[in-house]
Each structure stands twice: as structure tokens, then as C-alpha cells.
Amino acid sequence: MLVEKNVPLQLSNTFGIVAKALSLVRVAGEADIREVLADPALRAMPKFVLGGGSNIVLTGDVKPLVLKVEIMGKRLASETAKAWIVEAGAGESWHDLVTWTLQSGYPGLENLALIPGTVGASPVQNIGAYGVELQDRFESLDAVDLTTGQGFTLNAAQCAFGYRDSVFKHKSSAGDTAAGAGNPGFGLADKALITRVRFALPKNWKPVLGYADIEKKMAQSSPQPASGAPSALQIYEWICEIRRAKLPDPQVIGNAGSFFKNPTVTPEQCADIIQREPKIVHYPMDDGSIKLAAGWLIDACGWKGKSIGNAGVYERQALVLVNRGGKADPVTGGEVMTLAKAIQTSVYERFGIMLEHEPVVV
Structure with a gap:
């Protein structure tokens, strides 16, 4: 087992935030974890599990022992x-x-x-x-x-x-x-x-449709599926096209995907908001609650395309925060969280809804 020291993590988090792991062990199987726990010093350390780094915001160097998951197959x-x-x-x-x-x-x-x-x-x-x-x-x-x-x-x-x-x-x-x-x-x-x-x-597969973007793709499809329903592979291709059109590629523009959860409200709360904001995007849920589109709420508050420092709101999708810094001046985790908190305040003041962020803040 190799314990790596001061390992750069900029390429291990999709936001591209500069930080390092003070200690890191690569985990290729259960045996690696048991080796860590057999070492008294490593066993006593707090631990942080790192996968693809697509759902984290690093606000500084990671002091816990980083367990980099590399189990394949x-x-x-x-x-x-x-x-x-x-x-x-x-x-x-x-x-x-x-x-x-x-x-x-x-x-x-x-x-x-x-x-x-x-x-x-x-x-x-x-x-x-x-x-x-x-x-x-x-x-x-x-x-x-x-x-x-x-x-x-x-x-x-x-x-x-x-x-x-x-x-x-x-x-x-x-x-x-x-x-x-x-x-x-x-x-x-x-x-x-x-x-x-x-x-x-x-084995008894049925397509899951119902979202406007998918319905639009299906309507534009030529020729139309003979069965009247698209195949799983066709839906896969549509989803990839939709996501690429809306969301930035982390290898091109650093980001952590959707930054905020879509909030859920009661039908009464939704009706109250609709009276003030008739165009609000909302979806009824199976449990009777209503899901609101967080991206729409953020856009309505005027944040799309705006920045604080090197952290910005993506021009095509307000739900995504991005790294606007260059190689010499990349975004910091502090800038990302300052922007996130400013957005939360704006949405709360206008709609009375406190958005929750999805990424883990380290």
C-alpha cells in the first residue's frame, strides 16, 4: 500500500479547483481498505472518500486521508x-x-x-x-x-x-x-x-417519457418509430444531445453539474407562487407535492450569466455554476460558495424558498 503525500486534486474535481490531498491512498479493492485500517496511524485519521469528484466543492486542502476509489469492472x-x-x-x-x-x-x-x-x-x-x-x-x-x-x-x-x-x-x-x-x-x-x-x-422495458425536451425530440424524429415508441438507444441518444446542448462539458468549463436541488412545495404554496409568477416551471409529484425548477427560480432572479470573482452562472442553464478562471487564476471554493449563498438569498427573498446545494462542500 502506497500513501501518497500532497497530491494535487485539480484534475480530480470537475470544478477544477486547485487543492491538494495531504495524504491519499488509491483503493482498487477491499484489501486496500483493510491495509489502511491495519496501520494504526492511518486508522486513526478521519477519511474522505473521493470518486470522480463531480459533486464536490473543495474550499481548501483536504486534511482527512483521501481514499481515491478506483475499483473497476x-x-x-x-x-x-x-x-x-x-x-x-x-x-x-x-x-x-x-x-x-x-x-x-x-x-x-x-x-x-x-x-x-x-x-x-x-x-x-x-x-x-x-x-x-x-x-x-x-x-x-x-x-x-x-x-x-x-x-x-x-x-x-x-x-x-x-x-x-x-x-x-x-x-x-x-x-x-x-x-x-x-x-x-x-x-x-x-x-x-x-x-x-x-x-x-x-426485461419488460418501457420508455420513460413525459419531459418536454424528450417529447420535442420525439416529435422531431424522422422517421417516426414504427411501434410509436422510441427504443432505449434512441432515448439515450436524445438525452445525450439534450444534456450537451444545455450543460457545459467539465473538461472544457469546470463545473459540478446541477448545483441546487429542485425544491418541492405543497400545492397551496405552488398556487400562491403561480398567482405572482404564472410562468413558473413546476411538476406534480406522485406524493402530491409539487417540484419547482430551481434553474427557473435562479434565472427569474437575474443570475444567468452573472459572476462573483471567477465563479459564474452558466449562460445556458442557471442551475449550473461554472469556473470562469483561467489556468493562472482558477476559481476558488470560497468564490463558488459566495456565489451560491448570494443566489440562495435572492431566491429566498423573492419566492420564500431556500435552495439546497447538491455538491458536498469540503
Whole structure:
């Protein structure tokens, strides 16, 4: 096991923020974690799990021991009468996995195409887009307890999925270990490292449509699908086109994707806002609540294209904050969070809604 010192992280976070890990270990399997825990000095250190760095804002050098997840591999693990069970290592690129499943004839993840990040981060955030969330396709995951080194498996109920939320984003009491992950109120933040994730991809596949951008693509499609419904591969291609048109490529313009969660309100709250803002973009949810488009709220407050220092709001999508700095003067995490807080204040003052940011602030 090699412990690397003062490792630059600018290329390991999609915002391109300059920072370094004071100590870093690359994790290619469970054995690497157990080696870390066998070392008294490393065992005692706080730990920070780093995947693709697509959902973090670094506000300085990372003092905890960075565990850089590089567990690879993807395969058809098994199948049932209803689904193919696909397994992938936590270090795999999420988009590469989506592409591979479709090329292999396993549909179901196409609406989640081109989301940045790694497979291991996908259940932490319960990623979602265009009517599909990870929990809709999730089967189980394997992880390692960062206190004991023991491996364990969680099903969907134990992951406690919510909107951009899971058990991995919540703290628990100091004496708890991952063995208690099925207990109500238990949290696994900073306590576990996900090693592999399995997905149940439906054999009786049906397209998930209903979003205006997808409907527009379908209407423009020529020739129209003979069955009247697009294939999974066609939806995948549409989603990639939509996302590329709206969202900046992190390799070109540093960003962390959607920076704020879409807030949910009661129908009464939504009706009140509509009286004042008839054009507000909103979507009814299955539980009766109404989801508001955070990007629309931010745009309505005049932030699209604006900057504070080297942190800016993307011109094509107000939900995305970007790095406007150059190589000699890149954005800082402090600038990003100053901009984020200014946006939150504007939206709250106008709409009475406090936006929550999605990325983890380190």
C-alpha cells in the first residue's frame, strides 16, 4: 500500500479547483481498505472518500486521508424472470456503464446518460434525470465499514433513498458501525466506502417519457418509430444531445453539474407562487407535492450569466455554476460558495424558498 503525500486534486474535481490531498491512498479493492485500517496511524485519521469528484466543492486542502476509489469492472451478475442484474465497480465511469448496458442489450439506464461521476457515487446522491432515479433501477450494493474493515451489503430499503439523498449522506452516533445500517435513523456518512453496485434492469422495458425536451425530440424524429415508441438507444441518444446542448462539458468549463436541488412545495404554496409568477416551471409529484425548477427560480432572479470573482452562472442553464478562471487564476471554493449563498438569498427573498446545494462542500 502506497500513501501518497500532497497530491494535487485539480484534475480530480470537475470544478477544477486547485487543492491538494495531504495524504491519499488509491483503493482498487477491499484489501486496500483493510491495509489502511491495519496501520494504526492511518486508522486513526478521519477519511474522505473521493470518486470522480463531480459533486464536490473543495474550499481548501483536504486534511482527512483521501481514499481515491478506483475499483473497476462491469458484468452481468445474474438474471431473473423479470430483470438482468448488472454489477459494476465503484470506480467505473457512470456514463460508460450506461453506454455499456445499452450496447449489451440491457435497457433501463438510458434516461441517466451523460451524468458525470462514478458508479460508487450514484447511490450516495440517488442520481436522477428525465423521470428516472437510481432507486428505480437499484438492486443492491457492497460496501466496507471504514471502522472495522468488514464488508456488508445493502438493499434499497436499507439505503433509505430520497430525492438526491441516501443513508450515505447522513451522520449517525459515534458508536454505531455499518452493521446497523438497517436501523431507522442510521447514517453512513464518512463510515463506509461503496465497492460495487448492482442494478435490476427490466426485461419488460418501457420508455420513460413525459419531459418536454424528450417529447420535442420525439416529435422531431424522422422517421417516426414504427411501434410509436422510441427504443432505449434512441432515448439515450436524445438525452445525450439534450444534456450537451444545455450543460457545459467539465473538461472544457469546470463545473459540478446541477448545483441546487429542485425544491418541492405543497400545492397551496405552488398556487400562491403561480398567482405572482404564472410562468413558473413546476411538476406534480406522485406524493402530491409539487417540484419547482430551481434553474427557473435562479434565472427569474437575474443570475444567468452573472459572476462573483471567477465563479459564474452558466449562460445556458442557471442551475449550473461554472469556473470562469483561467489556468493562472482558477476559481476558488470560497468564490463558488459566495456565489451560491448570494443566489440562495435572492431566491429566498423573492419566492420564500431556500435552495439546497447538491455538491458536498469540503
